[in-house]
Amino acid sequence: MVSTGDTAPAFTAPLANGDVEEFDLEESLDEAPLVLAFFPGAFTSVCSHEMNTFQDRLEEFQEAGGSVYGVSVDSPFALNEFRDKLDLTFDLVSDADKDVIEAYDASMDFEALGVHDVAKRAVFVVDGDGTVTYAWVSDDPGVEPDYDEVLEAVHEA
Template sequence: MALAVGSKAPFFKLYNTERREMSLNDFSGRTLVINFFPAAFTGVCTEQLCTNRDEVSFYKGLDAAVIGISVDMPFSLKAFKEKNNINFELLSDFNKVTIHEYEMYHTNFVCGIRGVAKRGVVVVDHLGHIGYSEETANPGIQVNFAALKEALERMKVEK
């Protein structure tokens, strides 16, 4: 179940690929697009993040920052980021706190695996509230990028 639009975004503090702590506060005053993804080096996750990579100029035009969050370790995320030329921060939620707080925790991913992030996207507005939230019912299904873009454009007008 996705977080309710209008609710306060849960605080997070996670490590990036350079093992530097980053938090929700690092993006205060800006719109933040959070991409949750199950695992680095998998097909649909690579497509999700590479699509966001290719759209970074669109996001910047709306004064929006983009990040990705998974339960992979920072070292794995660094290799994934380098291999795919990802041009935004990837954060490690290895302890699975943030995926729980954002309601993006898989209880049955595949083969009985639990504890990875669901595939989804959450947009936090410049005031720290949820402006858009989507999770896919099936991890093999991609997020709706058209709906995400539409929500971001609407939020820019409302800002």
């Protein structure tokens, strides 16, 4: 599992930003600290609440110098619709190939629902050197991160 102090696994993936572009972690380090907020699935209640909370607090993260990105296995087209529906102004990374959740060891199954290989709810803060300065991973998809703790991590990165 990716932990505090580790080098963040590099990746390139589609970026849902109202259009579909490419996101490259290493090329985005100049926007650091980066908040990578992994979530299981667009259009679900807890994920919607989490992304809305990041949106509601986005100015605080930006004032601390941070850039927020949501990450899920949904397609970039679904993520753009999700982004529009929630009026999100930060971008979402599509890990439809599931390479990112595997690299960050943040993959889980919902056996009872027959859903496999979705993102665990997790948050990683990555500094400008590509080092993970904060890592929080939950095995319970109903638990949201401590947003104050994430904000403090951005301040400290």
